[in-house]
Amino acid sequence: MGRSLAFLIPFVSLIAGAVSALQGAETVWSGLVIAENVAQPQPIPPELTRIEGSLKKFFGYNQFQVIGQSQKTLKTGQEDWLATSKFFGLHVDSQGESAAGYVLSLKLYKEKELLLETDAKLSKRSPLVIKGPQVGSGQLLLVLVIQ
Amino acid sequence: MKTFEEKWTAWLDGQLSGRELSEFEASLPDKAAAEAEKAGARKLGALLKRELGVSALTNEEFFSHQLRERMMKESRVPSAEREAKASTWWTIPRLLWTGTASLAVFLIFTIFVIRDKNPAEESQYLTQILNARVDPVVSPNATVSMFEVKQDRVTVLWTEGLQSLPADYAAK
Numbered sequence: 001m002g003r004s005l006a007f008l009i010p011f012v013s014l015i016a017g018a019v020s021a022l023q024g025a026e027t028v029w030s031g032l033v034i035a036e037n038v039a040q041p042q043p044i045p046p047e048l049t050r051i052e053g054s055l056k057k058f059f060g061y062n063q064f065q066v067i068g069q070s071q072k073t074l075k076t077g078q079e080d081w082l083a084t085s086k087f088f089g090l091h092v093d094s095q096g097e098s099a100a101g102y103v104l105s106l107k108l109y110k111e112k113e114l115l116l117e118t119d120a121k122l123s124k125r126s127p128l129v130i131k132g133p134q135v136g137s138g139q140l141l142l143v144l145v146i147q
Numbered sequence: 148m149k150t151f152e153e154k155w156t157a158w159l160d161g162q163l164s165g166r167e168l169s170e171f172e173a174s175l176p177d178k179a180a181a182e183a184e185k186a187g188a189r190k191l192g193a194l195l196k197r198e199l200g201v202s203a204l205t206n207e208e209f210f211s212h213q214l215r216e217r218m219m220k221e222s223r224v225p226s227a228e229r230e231a232k233a234s235t236w237w238t239i240p241r242l243l244w245t246g247t248a249s250l251a252v253f254l255i256f257t258i259f260v261i262r263d264k265n266p267a268e269e270s271q272y273l274t275q276i277l278n279a280r281v282d283p284v285v286s287p288n289a290t291v292s293m294f295e296v297k298q299d300r301v302t303v304l305w306t307e308g309l310q311s312l313p314a315d316y317a318a319k
Contacts, residue, residue, distance in 0.1 A: 034317045054299040067319045086318040101274065110312070115286070118279035118304060126274040130304040136314025 025075050026124065027147045028102070030083040030092055032068035035061035036138035047145060051127050059131070059139060071147075077102055087111055088132075090142055100124070101146065108132060108142060122146060159188045274302035286310050 029047050035055065041063035044052050048064055055064055068085030070092075077097030083090045089109040096103050101123040108116040108130070115133065122128055124146045132140030149157075154171050157163050158181075163171055175181045237245075273295045281289040289308035296303065 036317075051299060051301055054296055054301045058296070058303060067317060087312075087316045100272075103277075110316070113285060114282055115309065116279070116281050116291075116306065118291075119277040120302070120304075121275040121277060123272060123274045123300075123302075126272065126300045126302055128274045128276075128302050128304070131306050133306075133309040134311040135316045136312075138314075138317060140312075140316075 025073055027071055027073045028092070028094075028122070029143075029145045029147050030070045030072070030081070030090055031066050031143045031145075032083055032085045032088050032090055033141040033143055034065050034067050034135060034138045035059050035141050036063050036065070036136075037061050038063045047147075048143065051129070051143070051145075055129070055141070058129075059141065061139065064141070074102065088140065092144070101126075104144070106130070106142070106144075120144075159185050273297065273300060276302060276304050279304055279306075281306065281309065 031045075031047060033045075033048065037060075042065060044055075044064050045066050047066070047069070048055065052064075056062065068083050068088060068090070070081050070083035070090075072079060072081040072092070074094060074097070077094055080091065080093040083092070087110060089111075091107045091109065093105040093107075094102050095105060098121070101121055104120050104122050106116075106118050106120065107114060110133075116130070118130065120128055122144055127143060127145040130142040132142055134140075151174075154163065154167075158168070158171055172178060172181075276293040279291045279293065281291060283289075286309045289306060292305045292307075294303055294305065295301070
């Protein structure tokens with residue numbers, strides 16, 4: 001018992017160290033979301049659960065559907081990626097990592113047309129929501145979350 | 148003046164001689180029995196000598212036994228010392244205590260580091276929008292504004308006046 005505990009403690013310490021080292025690599029979820037008001041709203045996608053209250057409060061819609069998404073694990077903090085739907089494309093260019101998060105350059109395209117461009121410092125604990133154009137009776141939203 | 152017993156003992160030991168010997172032997176009531184007793188005493192003496200020799204041997208054995216025991220004790224002492232040297236300070240309980248103490252120290256330092264770090268990070272707690280612009284050709288009347296919802300830790304970039312699109316654009 002004592003001997004196994006003596007092995008267990010360093011083992012747990014090593015695992016904890018490895019886990020904390022792995023925490024360096026983080027995943028950014030980028031989504032193109034259509035917000036609408038419907039009679040029978042679908043359940044909110046799991047990626048948006050933590051900001052469901054804010055989305056409903058600020059945009060006034062009861063349904064949020066993901067029409068395009070990308071999940072990118074950042075290792076160097078210098079990666080770029082694209083989240084696309086049939087007509088829209090969100091290009092994200094990560095330009096570096098700081099203690100607070102990542103500096104991102106975002107471009108929203110409608111097919112090949114640039115609609116919106118912004119630079120943001122995405123915090124690891126604070127999602128970013130961008131209100132896009134009106135689409136039909138709904139609204140296009142761009143959501144970025146560090147998972 | 149020697150008593151009879153003294154003279155008898157001396158006669159048995161063959162220490163009487165001359166006139167004293169002849170006077171004593173003449174005084175004996177049964178000389179043959181006395182000679183037989185003398186012979187018996189000599190045998191006894193020889194036997195005792197032998198026995199004493201055996202006794203001396205026993206002592207030898209006893210001493211050698213004692214010596215052997217002592218040597219074994221002496222040979223045991225270094226091995227005990229060797230065992231003492233082989234066993235380290237790192238016994239299992241001490242190892243456990245050291246591990247626990249190390250973890251406690253690590254946690255304490257971690258808490259202090261996190262406490263020190265938090266105030267600096269407070270200003271960068273929320274996502275910050277550094278700049279934003281819309282294409283003035285596509286959406287000439289568009290405006291952008293930004294706000295942070297500290298309660299929900301959400302940063303919102305709010306655009307107004309972007310070109311509206313048909314519902315088909317909501318396709319996946």
